[in-house]
Amino acid sequence: MLSMRASVRSLSPALSRPADRTVADRLQGALGWAALLVAMAAALVNGGVYAVASTLMALAALGLFTLQVVLDMAGGLPVAARRALVPGALWFAVLGWLLLQGVPGLPMGLHHPVWAIAPEGAAPTISADPESGRPLVMRLTAYAMIFWIMMRSALDPGRAMAFLRAFALFSAALAVYGILSRLAGVNILLGVDEHGPVRASFFNRNSYATYAAFGALANIACYYRMTFRAEGAMALRDYLERFFAGGWVHALGALLCLSALAMTASRAGGMAGVIGILVLIWALRRKQGGGDRLLWAVPAALAGFVALVLSSDVVDRLAGTEGDARFIVFPKVVEAILDRPLLGHGAGSFLPAFRPYVPLEAAFAEWTMAHNTYLENAFEFGLPAAVLFFAALGLIGTRLLRGLRTRRRFQSVPALAFACFTVAAFHSLFDFSLQIPAIAATFAAILGIGWAQAFTAVETTPRRRRRSDLSRGAPGRDRREKRDPGK
Numbered sequence: 001m002l003s004m005r006a007s008v009r010s011l012s013p014a015l016s017r018p019a020d021r022t023v024a025d026r027l028q029g030a031l032g033w034a035a036l037l038v039a040m041a042a043a044l045v046n047g048g049v050y051a052v053a054s055t056l057m058a059l060a061a062l063g064l065f066t067l068q069v070v071l072d073m074a075g076g077l078p079v080a081a082r083r084a085l086v087p088g089a090l091w092f093a094v095l096g097w098l099l100l101q102g103v104p105g106l107p108m109g110l111h112h113p114v115w116a117i118a119p120e121g122a123a124p125t126i127s128a129d130p131e132s133g134r135p136l137v138m139r140l141t142a143y144a145m146i147f148w149i150m151m152r153s154a155l156d157p158g159r160a161m162a163f164l165r166a167f168a169l170f171s172a173a174l175a176v177y178g179i180l181s182r183l184a185g186v187n188i189l190l191g192v193d194e195h196g197p198v199r200a201s202f203f204n205r206n207s208y209a210t211y212a213a214f215g216a217l218a219n220i221a222c223y224y225r226m227t228f229r230a231e232g233a234m235a236l237r238d239y240l241e242r243f244f245a246g247g248w249v250h251a252l253g254a255l256l257c258l259s260a261l262a263m264t265a266s267r268a269g270g271m272a273g274v275i276g277i278l279v280l281i282w283a284l285r286r287k288q289g290g291g292d293r294l295l296w297a298v299p300a301a302l303a304g305f306v307a308l309v310l311s312s313d314v315v316d317r318l319a320g321t322e323g324d325a326r327f328i329v330f331p332k333v334v335e336a337i338l339d340r341p342l343l344g345h346g347a348g349s350f351l352p353a354f355r356p357y358v359p360l361e362a363a364f365a366e367w368t369m370a371h372n373t374y375l376e377n378a379f380e381f382g383l384p385a386a387v388l389f390f391a392a393l394g395l396i397g398t399r400l401l402r403g404l405r406t407r408r409r410f411q412s413v414p415a416l417a418f419a420c421f422t423v424a425a426f427h428s429l430f431d432f433s434l435q436i437p438a439i440a441a442t443f444a445a446i447l448g449i450g451w452a453q454a455f456t457a458v459e460t461t462p463r464r465r466r467r468s469d470l471s472r473g474a475p476g477r478d479r480r481e482k483r484d485p486g487k
Helices: 002-015 018-043 051-075 079-083 085-101 113-117 130-153 157-184 205-227 236-263 267-285 297-310 314-318 326-339 350-357 373-381 383-406 412-427 437-452 463-471 477-482
Strands: none
Touching: 018 051, 018 130, 018 157, 018 437, 051 130, 051 437, 079 085, 079 130, 085 130, 085 373, 085 383, 130 157, 130 437, 157 205, 157 236, 157 412, 157 437, 205 236, 205 267, 205 412, 205 437, 236 267, 267 412, 326 350, 326 373, 350 373, 373 383, 383 412, 383 437, 412 437
């Protein structure tokens, strides 16, 4: 440990030199690209739901995070990273409780009732299934590490946009694969015949619907960034130059992702996608001043998406929600939560702990998940831990909202992240997309990128430096931001 500290101290003076700062910046960029690749690679193996895939993802995130810690110790933490420590503390406080749920030897009054029928010699715990809690804690830790790495790597605005463009193109390619698999009738990645809704590399079409929505939003945000200017009226020639210079790629990518989303026939996924697009349009449009330079192509894409939805069987499925067993199960989940409101039933223990509560009308299937992430987390974690868990996410969402309202440059980055936040928040009311490792890891990466770009120059500039700028007559943020009028 002493030798490691000494080596880190020896790096600190070196990183203060411009040349070595460039080296450190390149290392930081490499870590960000590696973390993003880990998240995207997990999507190719059924979303990383298999134990081997999720474990490899977590190990890769741990290795990258270890290198990230070394860089942070050598170069220090910027303002955005220090602000992220508060939601991080809440997040890891919850993880500590989840681990405690699986510790044997606690007072008998804390044990889950299921242990009353356990064979002699069993080690009772708060959790009904302590073995299932540890993998969940591992995955939640991996998501936090990916968030931190992406946040640290996306402090450079150009790199942040490069990350988003890479994900946008990847999601568009995955949409093409999903559509072609449906047309060909065979899904090579899943190893099954494909004759139903589009699901790309995910066995569950509702899960892929969330991923496709993220991809559509990323492509729209990149299209906006590459095509429109922040000030001045834009002539048709200017628009066409920007469009054919690269904007068309993301316009096509958005349409592909929206088409794949519609072809999933996911009711909640389609509604979440519409909400996300509306939020993104609102966030980007508010900086346009309401003039004639609105994102005319985005409403057109939305209209096309609605047309695709109406041509699918989503409307028919929306009309049949009264027979959905989820709405029969939800009240029973609430009843189970109230039976153990403080302690919870244990992380990852929904399947065995909920079996006694399954109503007869829903007993035709095994309920491995609650199909409502909020209820399932409250069921497993207990209400106090669930409140802290959602508070950590709420702090991130609040910062993204503040960033898209206050940033003058690169405002499209926190706008995209907040739109994805609303998609995930809404879809989690009806499905378990965020419980799929690849989707959760991608969500963490997007939130990390958005968090990094959710702070204004005034917030990230030390007070002494701001005072020095003012004493020299420099207006601080306004002068720096007017140098580049891009969004």
